[in-house]
Amino acid sequence: MSEWLMLTLAMAAAIAVVVLITVLRHRRPDEEFDPTETPDVIEYMTMMIGVVYAIVLGLAIAGVWEAKGSAEDSVxxxxxxxxxxxxxxxEYPAPVREEIRADIAAYVGYAVHEEWPAMQDGEGLSERGDALLDEVRRGLFAYAPETDAENRAAYALGDQIAAAEEARNERALNSGPTMPSLVWFGLIAGGLVAMGMVFALQIQRSARELILAGLHSGLLAFxxxxxxxxxxxxxxxxxxxxxxxTTLFPKAAG
Incomplete structure (x- = not known):
């Protein structure tokens, strides 16, 4: 199921539930029910619940957005x-250069086609990927530079492979979910409470009120x-x- 379809179904379900409950709730009006009056304490509680939940939800969005940005940066x-x-x-001799480039291509191909699907299944990074990247590092340090140009390149190559290893380690640390289960429980429970408080405000079946209630529920679902x-x-x-x-290594990652 595509993510856009899941989003559409979630928003449609949230809107449908609120509208359906509202219609059924007022199908048999209570003679003692006065829709023009809402106790002040209910209005105050609804406002406070909405404000607190909005703050928590905003912090959650900011947290996962920052984690996503950090993940993109490491990749x-x-x-x-x-x-x-x-x-x-x-700057290196052709045989050495081609051998190390082949090792880099092997690592990239494995990371894209083998390791990434394993990460999607929750398995994390593999020892095979570590070994392939280590093979690149060993190839770089196995060659002894013979010219000034090769010496300068060797220093830069050492920095670059260290940066790649550091970024890979960050990818390993950030491969799991950002939000703990307890936070998810709070977000879902808070969303249900926020939707339920709509009925505490004695919402009616007018088109305007149903549209606003539906938009409120759809926004929470989104x-x-x-x-x-x-x-x-x-x-x-x-x-x-x-x-x-895929952009920098079209052949290896294609």
């Missing part, structure tokens, strides 16, 4: 460092979906996250 730094390593090998979408960027946005690899 970009890893891909750029490997690409820069491949380019700076131009924001919760937004948190869920950004919670695991390596899993739910794999195409976008892999773009640096």
């Amino acid at each position: 970009q730094r890893e891909a750029f460092a490997l690409h820069e390593t491949s380019e700076r090998l131009a 924001l919760l979906f937004l948190v869920w979408e950004f919670d695991q960027p390596y899993v739910r946005d794999s195409a976008g996250m892999l773009e640096p690899f």
